[in-house]
Amino acid sequence: MNELTRLNASELAGKIHSREVSAVEVAQAHLDRIAEVDGTVHAFLHVAAEAALESAGLVDASIAAGSAPASPLAGVPLALKDVFTTSDMPTTAGSRILEGWRPPYDATVATRLREAGITILGKTNMDEFAMGSSTEHSAYGVTRNPWDTGRVPGGSGGGSAAALAAFEAPLAIGTDTGGSIRQPAAFTGTVGVKPTYGGVSRYGLIACASSLDQGGPCARTVLDAALLHEVIGGHDPLDSTSIDQPVPSVVDATRIGAAGDLSGVRVGVVRELGGEGYQPGVRASFDEALAQLEKLGAELVEVSCPHFEYGLAAYYLILPSEVSSNLARFDAMRYGLRVEKGASAEEVMAATREAGFGPEVKRRIILGTYALSSGYYDAYYGQAQKVRTLISRDFTAAFAQADVLVSPTTPTTAFPIGDKVDDPLAMYLNDLATIPTNLAGTAAMSVPSGLAEGLPVGLQVMAPALGEAIMYRVGAAYEAARDDEAGSPLINGVPEVTR
Known part of the structure; x- marks a missing residue:
């Protein structure tokens, strides 16, 4: 493995901007890494090698001419989840119904990445239309966890997280509807951030559930995630x-946190997140993280969010209802x-949707259509929205007692491929700890x-809206202390694909 691929984004940026290495060399090293391991990992659906090298070359030329870098991350490679429209690459959202589609416009996130001089290596694999927790529901094959290629990398953004863990890219972009950034981050030993709803533009993000979807940064360190967050965030x-x-x-907050002092910070431990159903190793890791935060000077406070237990049920009524509406556009x-079958538009539409959508997407469309149907709207969708309000109130009360809230990111470590794909309820339970934040529109990171039994575990840090x-x-302080004591999992762990 080229040593350039082991460097974090901020380290690479420093070397590129000082002309110690060229952006083209860095891009090529990562393209070589993709060629070396992605046949096994399958993190990418499309690799834009020529465009990536051209983009990197423009950064080198600008720096050579004496111009200041376009951003602190100019020249650094990135993997983009294939749910953001890109005019120069296919955008499939992991679905056959969009196979080969080249959008006529860029998503705002893609535009901001290009303006910042970031090198987009290609588009990453995902559960179809971001519906799934394992990246097994992609129409284009399963992505494998670099730590154990017999296990899932999480979902729906498993491709982005796996690309980071396999050292195919130092940065990635994901989307989080119910945990699709944070859960893959936990499963792959990486950092994933779900910003406040509305904090990162959704223009050009192919919708799953419009009131829940949120794009965000993925990286191998908290600082790299913060640098990327400032590139893609802001009003649109x-x-x-x-x-x-x-x-x-x-x-700035990350750099302050890395100094390791959390004196005066109140950390709320959510009573309802971390009990029955959590893997013992995950719970043990969480207890160790709490002790570490306390050692850094944080005050631990137990908080109760009694309506969190209804979050999963409410989410799986609200999300399918919005899916039913959003996916009607694929006609x-x-x-x-387009499947030409039958004489009428209705017959063509039915045949196309039958052939183009996978089983999980069909399941959620059916559930959502039923929940929105006459006579059931108030009983299902309406009631779920009331639960959503109660969960938001739980957060408000909790944040009156604490500056941030913490929990394990996921109840378990990465599970074997095929283990839950035929059991939707078991799959949905993976998002138990992450869903409340999406329902409330607040911020969270993993x-x-x-490690637990040799597999990565994530700590979830939740903050109020705009409390990033x-x-x-807190995330940076914990990361620095963890690295001092045990080392970063991705540095001292041994992902299978690096052996």
Whole structure:
């Protein structure tokens, strides 16, 4: 493995901007790494080698001409989840119904990455339309966890997380609807951040559930995630749900946190997240993380969020209902797959949707259509929205007692491929700890917290809306202390694909 691929994004940026190495060399090293291991990992659906090298070359030329880098991450490679539209690459959302589709426009996130001089290596694999917790529901094959290629990398953004863990890219972009950034981060020993809803533009993000979807940064360190967050965040007039406020100064907060002092910070331990059903090794890792936070000066406070236990049920009514509405646009009439079967538009539409959608997508469309149907709307969707309000109130009460809340990111470590794919309820339970944040629209991140039985475990840090600064500070402080004592899992662990 080329040593350049082992460096973190901030380290690579420093070398590129000082002209110690070229952005082209860095891009090529990662393209070589993809060629070496992605046949096994299958993190990428599309590799844009020529465009990546061209983009890197422009950064080198600009630096050679004496211009300041376009951003602190200019020249650093990145893997982009294939749910963001890109005019120069296919965008499939992991579905056959969009196979080969080349959008006529870039998502705002893609535009901001290009303007920052970041090298987009390609598009990563995902559960179809971001519906899944294992990346087994992609129409284009399973992504494998680099730590154990017989196990899943999490989902729906397993491709982005696996690319980081396999050292195919130092940065990635994911989306989080119910945990799709944080859960793969926990399973792969990487960092994943779900920003406040509206903190990162959704323009050009193919919708799963519009009131829940949120793009965010994925990286191998908290600082790298913060640097990327400041690139992609901020108001976008093209997105009506975008928050018209500056991006929180998360990079400064991360640097403060890395100094390792959490004196005066109140950390709320959520009573309802971490009991029955949590793997013993995950619980032990969480207890060790709590002790570490206390050692850093944080005050631990137990908080109760009694309505969190209803989050899973509410989520799986709200999300399918929005899916039913959003996916109606895939009608074989305007773009994507078209199966010519029958004489009428309705017959063509039915045949196309039958052939183009996978079983999990169909399941959620059916559930959502039923929940929204006449006579059932108030009983199901309406009641779920009331539960959502109660969960938001739980967060408000908890944040009155604590600056951040913590929990294990996931109940278990990565599970074997095929283990839960035929049991939807067992699969849905993977998002038990992550879903409440999406329902409330608040911020959360997953930071590696060591290993359990040789597999990565994540610590979830949750913050109020627009409270990313304190969240990054706590995450960075914990990361620094963990590295001092045990070493980063990705540095001292042995992912299978690096052996």
